[in-house]
Amino acid sequence: xxxxxxxxxxxxxxxxxxxxxxxxxxxPEAKLGIGPAIEDGFYxxxxxxxxxxxxxxxxxxxxxxxxxxxxxxxxxxxxxTRKEAISWAANADQKYKVELIEDLPADxxxxxYSMVSNDGKMIFEDLCKGPHVASxxxxxxxxxxxxxxxxxxxxxxxxxxxxxxxxAFETEEELKKYLExxxxxxxxxxxxxxxxxxxxxxxxxxGSGLPLFTPRGTILRDMLNRFAQSYREDRGYxxxxxxxxxxxxxxxxxxxxxxxxxxxxxxxSESGDELALKPVNCPHHAQIFASQPRSYKExxxxxxxxxxxxxxxxxxxxGGLSRVRAITQDDSHVFCTEDQIGDIFxxxxxxxxxxxxxxxxxxxxxxxxxxxxDGYIGSKEMWKKAETAxxxxxxxxxxxxxxxxxxxxxxxxxxxxxAVDALGREWQLATVQLDYAQPERFGLEYIAExxxxxxxxxxxxxxxxxxxRFMSVFIEHxxxxxxxxxxxxxxxxxxxxxxxxxxxxEIAKVLSGVTLDEPIKRNDLRFEIDDSADSLGKKIRxxxxxxxxxxxxxxxxxxxxxxxxVRLRDREETVKLAKLADFLEEx
Numbered sequence: 001x002x003x004x005x006x007x008x009x010x011x012x013x014x015x016x017x018x019x020x021x022x023x024x025x026x027x028p029e030a031k032l033g034i035g036p037a038i039e040d041g042f043y044x045x046x047x048x049x050x051x052x053x054x055x056x057x058x059x060x061x062x063x064x065x066x067x068x069x070x071x072x073x074x075x076x077x078x079x080x081t082r083k084e085a086i087s088w089a090a091n092a093d094q095k096y097k098v099e100l101i102e103d104l105p106a107d108x109x110x111x112x113y114s115m116v117s118n119d120g121k122m123i124f125e126d127l128c129k130g131p132h133v134a135s136x137x138x139x140x141x142x143x144x145x146x147x148x149x150x151x152x153x154x155x156x157x158x159x160x161x162x163x164x165x166x167x168a169f170e171t172e173e174e175l176k177k178y179l180e181x182x183x184x185x186x187x188x189x190x191x192x193x194x195x196x197x198x199x200x201x202x203x204x205x206x207g208s209g210l211p212l213f214t215p216r217g218t219i220l221r222d223m224l225n226r227f228a229q230s231y232r233e234d235r236g237y238x239x240x241x242x243x244x245x246x247x248x249x250x251x252x253x254x255x256x257x258x259x260x261x262x263x264x265x266x267x268x269s270e271s272g273d274e275l276a277l278k279p280v281n282c283p284h285h286a287q288i289f290a291s292q293p294r295s296y297k298e299x300x301x302x303x304x305x306x307x308x309x310x311x312x313x314x315x316x317x318x319g320g321l322s323r324v325r326a327i328t329q330d331d332s333h334v335f336c337t338e339d340q341i342g343d344i345f346x347x348x349x350x351x352x353x354x355x356x357x358x359x360x361x362x363x364x365x366x367x368x369x370x371x372x373x374d375g376y377i378g379s380k381e382m383w384k385k386a387e388t389a390x391x392x393x394x395x396x397x398x399x400x401x402x403x404x405x406x407x408x409x410x411x412x413x414x415x416x417x418x419a420v421d422a423l424g425r426e427w428q429l430a431t432v433q434l435d436y437a438q439p440e441r442f443g444l445e446y447i448a449e450x451x452x453x454x455x456x457x458x459x460x461x462x463x464x465x466x467x468x469r470f471m472s473v474f475i476e477h478x479x480x481x482x483x484x485x486x487x488x489x490x491x492x493x494x495x496x497x498x499x500x501x502x503x504x505x506e507i508a509k510v511l512s513g514v515t516l517d518e519p520i521k522r523n524d525l526r527f528e529i530d531d532s533a534d535s536l537g538k539k540i541r542x543x544x545x546x547x548x549x550x551x552x553x554x555x556x557x558x559x560x561x562x563x564x565x566v567r568l569r570d571r572e573e574t575v576k577l578a579k580l581a582d583f584l585e586e587x
Contacts, residue, residue, distance in 0.1 A: 032097065075114070294447065335457070359477070387413045491550045
């Protein structure tokens with residue numbers, strides 16, 4: 001973190017205390033939780049008791065904060081023993097602070113920060129490690145933005161507190177730009193656009209985190225999946241199909257049961273078998289590889305499958321398509337020799353770079369390595385070998401990368417491709433993972449050239465990852481104006497009046513014969529006809545609201561001249577019917 005970034009974080013942290021001070025002046029019975037600085041701002045978790053705080057209350061709280069800042073204050077620090085600190089919190093009737101202090105080591109000195117006015121009066125005091133700015137003079141531009149619920153200490157069995165968020169920057173100009181950016185992000189929200197564009201819906205009878213895709217949304221899903229899978233099909237990956245449940249023993253052998261038992265959701269069975277919904281696909285694909293003897297001549301063996309896995313996320317963490325319980329993965333697994341690792345990684349790196357270039361998203365690379373935790377399988381020697389191999393691949397392909405310790409998969413390190421969207425946000429989507437552990441645990445083997453038995457290496461890859469999550473990013477990245485090749489409805493014909501019905505049939509015949517081959521092959525054109533009795537203006541508005549990339553307006557003059565009036569997002573032009581197919585194939 002740069003010196004400037006550090007100072008901004010200090011300012012944000014101080015503002016969280018100004019927020020708490022304002023709340024305590026306005027709501028003396030409130031109980032304070034925690035109030036850290038975060039990216040772009042700050043928040044404070046507060047128990048308001050029976051008082052209901054909504055976003056309509058934020059302007060008056062913000063006004064009180066500005067009043068405190070205008071009065072002027074210095075930030076002072078002091079230390080207390082654990083006993084003194086508990087006494088302070090108890091006397092202030094702050095039960096959450098008591099709990100926080102009781103969790104600290106008994107022999108540790110505990111720091112507090114005070115806001116002291118310029119005339120020496122105490123404005124507010126809080127348990128805090130710091131750091132903070134020295135005085136109110138160093139506080140820049142800020143705004144309270146929203147209210148949310150937050151379980152105390154992240155435990156859904158504990159009290160629900162009110163979390164008040166704010167944003168803060170050094171200057172008013174930076175704050176203004178950020179708020180404009182936020183408004184643009186709201187306009188692009190995939191939950192809003194998903195409803196507007198009729199892509200998916202939800203049902204309380206089906207459950208949270210289980211989206212239902214409409215015909216239009218299903219077309220978009222299928223187009224994106226075909227696009228991602230085409231890169232691997234062209235490189236010899238073969239499709240496989242596995243069931244959605246398996247014996248618990250499969251995941252005990254793979255290590256998933258041991259390390260992440262919460263991933264497994266059990267299915268009752270009258271036979272007495274212990275079954276679970278699959279949270280991952282890799283152990284199943286490993287069993288296909290293990291189903292017959294393998295020779296080095298067959299390697300690499302490449303499997304490909306788009307299928308759902310199931311993970312039970314907390315309700316409070318579910319949102320639109322970003323986080324769901326039924327996750328569709330464009331999954332693939334390669335079983336190869338160590339000598340083949342470089343070529344496989346090379347293919348997948350080039351595929352990821354090309355795919356994201358075609359959807360106009362820049363890529364950054366994170367090398368996700370293990371930390372010193374115990375949430376991994378396989379020996380440390382095995383991990384070192386795999387991490388070294390991945391780092392060599394990143395260097396070989398001259399990719400800018402950073403190392404993320406603790407971001408590795410359970411069974412091995414990985415390359416995580418961070419896609420940057422139109423608003424500059426980073427999303428971890430594509431991933432390539434190197435796995436020595438599962439082949440070892442499953443006893444996978446192949447016959448080497450010298451007749452000996454050797455262990456293959458397993459490479460996991462998803463180019464778009466979760467299709468649901470990718471869709472949420474893609475919808476917001478494009479603002480719903482999808483590229484022509486994947487738009488659920490690519491062309492809409494609008495009639496000026498009912499006198500052009502015969503000519504519209506001619507146009508429809510031309511459109512029915514158009515097949516796109518870039519970036520995916522055999523992509524039949526998708527079009528609809530709006531020949532309703534509504535005015536042309538109303539038809540155009542409907543098509544615009546649905547963000548149809550190509551609109552053909554047909555009137556009597558067009559019929560007479562054998563032309564169509566084409567409206568694209570960035571231009572309008574007249575195209576001869578004889579040239580229409582070629583025109584559309586170039587979009």
